[in-house]
Amino acid sequence: DKIIGKIYPVFGICLIAMAVGVGIGIFSHGFVIPEIFQHFRNEHPSGLPIWSFMFITVACGAISGFHATQSPLMARCMKSEKQGRMVFYGAMVAEGIIALIWAAAGCAIYGGAKLLEAGGGNSTTVYDICKTTMGSVGMLLAMMGVIACPITSGDTAFRSARLTVADWFKIDQNDFKKRGLLTLPILGAGAVISHLDYAIVWRYFSWTNQTLAMIVLWAASMYLYREKKNYWITAVPAVFMSAVSMTYFFCAPECLGAFGLTTAVAYPVGIILAALFLILFLRATKKPVSGEAKA
Template identity: 50%
Template sequence: MPRYMWFIISVIALLVGYFVYGRIVERIFGPNPARSTPAKTKSDGVDYVAMPKWKLWLIQLLNIAGVGPVFGPILGAVYGPTALLWIVFGTIFAGAVHDYFSGMLSVRYGGANVPDVVGYNLGKIAKNGMRVFATILLLLVGVVFATAPAGLLAKLSVGHFDGVMTFGAWLGVIFAYYFLATIIPIDKIIGRIYPIFGALLLIMAIGVTIGLFVEMPENFYSWATFEHNTHPNDLPIFPLVFITIACGALSGFHSTQSPLMARCVENESEGRMVFYGAMVAEGFIGLVWCTVGMTFYPDAQALLSAGGPAVVVNDSCVALLGGFGGLLAILGVVILPVTSGDTAFRAARLTIADVVHLPQIKPMKRLVIAIPVFLIGIALSQIDFNIIWRYFGFSNQTLAGICLWSAAAYLYRKDKFHWICTLPASFITVVSVSYICFEKTMGFGLDISTSNIIGVVVAVICLVSLLKFGKKPVEGAPTDV
């Protein structure tokens, strides 16, 4: 069988996952088309604004994508075919499930942010912890998705603008846009231009795929092998590949974005397309760029030495699609992070507003929260990017685990088949704990075997706790969801 069939089979698997497993997940949750959604019961013209599902799907895709399904899979490709398996199976059985429940539980809880969703299912302590954790993650995401495009734009500006548009200048422009998009009604900028950018994201992925089939059909996965770890530095596949490839398979950041669209969904029956479907589309994008890494370059060392994911995107797009590809590359590595960074700050504003009970209908009350949030974000942008990224990667998957445990508790309490959430929650708990134990710079620097054992033990403790205490009602949680 030619190796390009790996790609075709993977795409088919993602589609089957959406139409088959996605429907199973939907049936277990039980959407109620007759139930009024927050877009109708809380309509305010700012954050609660009903929009058609096709537009919500494209906006959700762009909100959750960022550079995650591009940069992560490119970095993860050096580990070989395991990266492909994680993207496909992780998307179907973990990432899309996570996104569906984080979105639909927010719908059921009146458009609640992730800390409240977690608190209603895991208790007040978890809720308060998540308020801090989610806010920090959103700030990290906003900063990461500001400094990355600012750096690229500064390089592209060399020789232009008479040297005026430096990294700092571009960073200022991006933060200014973030501030504007954070405080104005969601349908004024995000609702109008994001569907266009979402379509461009898909066009770029499809165009690159066609280019691979036309230009190098014999090169597909030429050096990929299941027989041994292909990473040039022999870094352990587990847990690193599952942290490296986050947004292309499973990402806790998505749970902070899903409530934005949960407040705009007109009918609960739209949830599978908007939430599960957007994650499947992101899985496809991740699959494309992981394939580029294992096809466009002759070996793992060449990919690792290419100069970073942004260079890989630029070189592959230009080589496969010419000048048009170069334009797509710039759009991809600039627009993608920008269109996730602004919604990260928007979500941070709304999360803090929930904590301090400050309504966000009036512009002045939005500014009261937005101004200090952006001052903190600007301060964080002065810290080394690599340090920020490491903390983002770990906290991202840890948040995914917490949200999956929350969804599992919701199903368990209602005597529904909770294992669709419990199993991926257990898996990513092992990954996150093992990673922080093993990581040398920000973690405990333990050996990989010990780290994995600790990860398994922590996951088992979480599982036993769910089965033993999960039936108990949570004080203050709505009972009609």
């Protein structure tokens, strides 16, 4: 935790500097960001529906269940709970801005069709955009970003998985042997997954990432209700993400779409399920909390 607290901020600064440089480079090099309302139509070559595929594709740039799994890890790196707002909320706002910058850069430099041909936001396009907008400095930042992002993402994913399992089963992580017993099978699972088709893995990750975000939002809403605070600030996004995740699940080719279900089914089912989740949540808020019932 101490090592992470000293090294990871450096990676974060590099990623922010890279995004700022790209944002400035777009305008200084005369690139034009397409007007959204001039392209407010489905331009996907295969005709994939915008709702809800776009929200699944953007993934962490919009909302991220994966980031929610970092709570056990980040909590161990903070000195006070008061730092939570800056660390968690601030980080997600920053990532949203960074996502917008990169989306603008991709559209301005490549355009929709060319960006799809290039394979989307992979390491090659990151390197190309940085080189185009920032020259040799951009190339250096791109290499650091391409190297740092997989390392930090993998490290935090494995560490948070280990800590989550340890919390579930009350396994003391101060003991090196017990820590190793959890680490080895988790790394083994990661090794197996790394040999699968990454395009397929990414599609499943994107959906489960947003679905996990939906679950966390509902859990946070119930927590806020029990704390007698305004739970609508998370309940409304939870309803929206429920519609996104359920719609995608019912029409995506890697999910129920493989059985021939289309948007004609997915759209109404997604909305109905989102409304059902809200009803279940509101019904749960009407029930007395166990501690309050005894009082």
